Amino acid sequence: MAKQIKKNAGLKKSQDSMKRHIKTFWKILAGGVFLIFLLFLLASWGFFGSLPDETSLENPEKDLATQIVSEDGEVIGKFFKENRTPVQYEDLPAHLVNALIATEDVRFYDHAGIDGKGSVRAMAFLGTRGGASTISQQLAKQFFTDQVSRNKWERGIQKIKEWIIATRLERRYTKNEIITMYFNVYDFLNLAIGIESASHIYFDKAPNELKVEESAMLVGMFKNSSLYNPRRNPEGVMNRRNVVLSQMAKYEFITEAGKDSLQQLPLNFTFTPQDHDEGIGTYVREYIRGYMKQWAKDNPKLDGSLYDINSDGLKVYTTINAKMQEYAEEAVDEHIANLQKEFDRQNKSNKTAPFRDITVEETNRIMNAGMRRSDRWRLMKKQGKPEKEIIESFKKKTQMRIFAWGGDIDTLMTPMDSIRYYKSFFRASLMSMTPQTGEIKAWVGGVNYKHFKYDMVKKGKRQIGSTFKPFVYATAIDQMHMSPCDTIPNTPFTIPAGAMGNTKDWSPKNSDGNYGGWVTLKDGLARSINTVTARLIYRVGPRPVIDLVEKMGIDTRDILEVPSIALGTPDVSLYEMVGAYSTFANEGVYV
Structure with a gap:
């Protein structure tokens, strides 16, 4: 009997202990839930820093x-601080969206910004079986988390904010x-921000033209575009794809x-x-760019502020x-490359190359x-360096990437030699225009903008030689009512010193x-005869021609x-x- 009483007492004691443990568990659980609720509440009130207001969420x-x-x-082309061009949902192929989902x-x-099932799984297994971050949370992070903190407590607070923003x-x-x-909004690196830029930069096509395997590659980059970048890590990118x-x-x-078939590609x-x-x-x-900067000054927004051509997402329609x-x-590249070969061949024995017919002092x-x-x-x-030190730096060899017709090359040369090297290249330009409207159809200011930024269409001026002669003929026909069939002698001719501004005889x-x-005037122009x-x-004088x-x-x-x-002396x-x-x-x- 005593043993039975002792046994019952022990059982009761065990039951009491179990009840205490259960109560403790529920208290801890309730406290944890309350604490999480409190953290979310405080975060929503801005206790841990401000949250975006309604306007920020709207825009x-x-x-x-x-x-x-x-x-x-x-x-x-584009002007940008960040190379981002927005697309509409209709521009996204279904397989691209499906790959992301x-x-x-x-x-x-199925969720409203927070994946409850995923969150429980992530907490239970401490993230070893996948995270719980939803697309909405990741979007909140992209928009409103400027810098991801490495401090676990601060990162936790950032996560709470992202959850709140995601639900909003x-x-x-x-x-x-x-x-x-x-x-x-996502940055795919290599100046590819957003899917529009990324699809063009990595596949040279619009998003709606992407194939399934191409969409998979780009979606794979969402995990870490720095690590899974096809230029630096093609094997890793293929595995991720x-x-x-x-x-x-x-x-x-x-x-x-x-x-199975796509994975083999x-x-x-x-x-x-x-x-x-x-x-x-x-x-x-x-x-x-220069034109639009002036346009922005002359055409302010309705609120008086100025357009920023690098960030306001304008569209500039050109002819x-x-x-x-x-x-x-x-055409310019092909023609000038051929001329360059001949020029280089002729300069092989030229001691002042690439310059010709000038003295060493002039060089x-x-x-x-x-x-x-x-x-x-x-x-x-x-930087305040003395001139002597600067000059000496131009004589020291340094690593540099230079222009070449087959593509840029890395080499070792002095900065002074690089100046001579670049002066050896021909400069050329081409412009095509519709005469009746003034619409410019093609504009080529040089052979390579990266290395030769001086625009030879608008900025560069050269002596134009015989291409000036039609203006002289046009003046004669206009001012003196001459006809293309009128004749003129093709004999040596001199305009004496003192006439028309000449300081000496011109023959x-x-x-x-x-x-x-x-x-005839027609033949004189066709044959570009200087004496005519x-x-x-x-007969007409320089001033009417200039006018x-x-x-x-x-x-x-x-x-x-x-x-x-x-004869074309003007530049x-x-x-x-x-x-x-x-x-x-x-x-x-003239238009």
């Missing part, structure tokens, strides 16, 4: 690139809008057979950078034809001027050395009022010459 601040659009609808948040359409985003936007924003394809098969977005990405120095129309894009621009650049003056105009000189001067020679007889042109300017070319868009401020202008830009010549094609009307 998350993200810089958008300004696009330059050709007449045939191609985006030929299958990989990042398979219950996306879910209330404010549809699921499709959240998906679209997430694709638009295949994981995405497996997830798509797991959730029946693709078949097992389709997954190579990456086949086409890296097409969208830097300011890359792509087509680099020179005209830079001209447009440039993308195909014509591409062909024009290819040194040119080189020293180039040195003082260089970025290196300006930077060291700004131009014909380039072929042939003289004699009479020629000299006789014509003697005419000014009406045709040529800057005449530096053109001297002397007869020798008839004129290609931009001015195309406009002036278009006047002839447009029956005398």
